[in-house]
Amino acid sequence: MSRAPLLLRAYGGLANIAAPLLFRRIRDRLIAHGIQPGRTRERLGHATVARPAGPLVWVHGASVGETLSALPVIAALRDRRDPPTILVTSGTATSAQILTQRLPQGCIHQFAPLDGARALRRFNAHWKPDLLVLMESEIWPQMIATAPCPVVLLNARLSPRALARWRKLGSSASWLLSRLCLITAQTEAVAQGLRDLGVAPDRIRVGGNLKAAAPPLDADPEAFTAIRTLLADRPRWLAASTHTGEEAHVLAAHAALLREHSDLCLILAPRHPDRADRIAAQIAQAGLTLTRRSVGESPTSQVYLADTLGEMGLWYRAAPITFVGGSLSPNGGHNPWEGAALGCALLTGHYLTNAAQDWQALRDADAAITGLTPDTLTAALRDLLADPARARAMGDAARTLTASQTGDVARTVADLLALMPHGTPHAS
Known part of the structure; x- marks a missing residue:
């Protein structure tokens, strides 16, 4: 892997320095919203449950909307004969509470590690993911760069303003996005914007809108x-x-x-x-x-x-x-x-x-x-x-x-499985 451009290295240094201060703010907010203090350390990469044996797919979304948009894909993966464990990470108390109710059996929720070297090192050492699936616009430089597995961006959602900001990053944007093995974009406009940023055409396709493909919410x-x-x-x-x-x-x-x-x-x-x-x-x-x-x-x-x-x-x-x-x-x-x-x-x-x-x-x-x-x-x-x-x-x-709005779930699941390594599965 080529060395990261200077701008990304500078970001990494600042993120590593800021992580302890940022954690204190996040910890207090999570506790204020009803999260047990012990679970807040998940943001520093400390796991609070054991890793199950076998293949594991890490799905990360920022909050409720992003993580719930992954549910059709998660459900399809879990419906397979030999399903992988699905580890879902998010950053908010509300998402944790809702995901506890809505994730299918065989899924684990943890709070996402901060985008700092120490937190990510702890997290990856424990969970050993076979695939990292980022949702919508969750493009975290160190999370992507340090992932010990293929990385995918699903349901990519980037506004024209966001794409313009990425263009200003020049080689840093191209370097980071080149680490993504697959991107499914919600629209052709987003797909073209990412191609303009240097994403190889064979790594990006329009995949529909997974949020719209989610099954209707249940009611008692x-x-x-x-x-x-x-x-x-x-x-x-x-x-x-x-x-x-x-x-x-x-x-x-x-x-x-x-x-x-x-x-x-x-x-x-x-x-x-x-x-x-x-x-x-x-x-x-x-x-x-x-x-x-x-x-x-x-x-x-x-x-x-x-x-x-x-x-x-x-x-x-x-x-x-x-x-x-x-x-x-x-x-x-x-x-x-x-x-x-x-x-x-x-x-x-x-x-x-x-x-x-x-x-x-x-x-x-x-x-x-x-x-x-x-x-x-x-x-x-x-x-x-x-x-x-x-x-x-x-x-x-x-x-x-x-x-x-079908979201092309079947093709997406096939693409994800094709990216997962074969052979002896990881174990904790």
């Missing part, structure tokens, strides 16, 4: 029946994955809509349920009645606070109209396909750097309304509440478009 049948019965005669809408600052706009819109629909129910499902107490106080200050899922209450109020994890499949099924947050404030937006797969009429704001292409596809299919601001959210909701047929048509279009 008894819980869904109970919620649907309680809300049967009430119009309702869902505000999903809201962030700090957005709830005020959502509650203001709901208060305005209640003047026209006195029995309207808002299901409010914040991105981070640990903020629920503060949101509950905010709802009370807005003069709205409230019940909470986390304490076993029913949706009999003006606002139902869905302050639990792992039940988004229930809420998307319960609400025909859904606003997806992270988009009225500069958080970059969130994955729309979970709601689209369940036939929701979708709305979102104008901060969509994380999911712009996904939302564009849904908007072009008349399945979503995008670009909303705090000033226009109420009007958009009012129009859909007044025209249920339009909301149903949007939901049907969303479901149809989602079903067409």
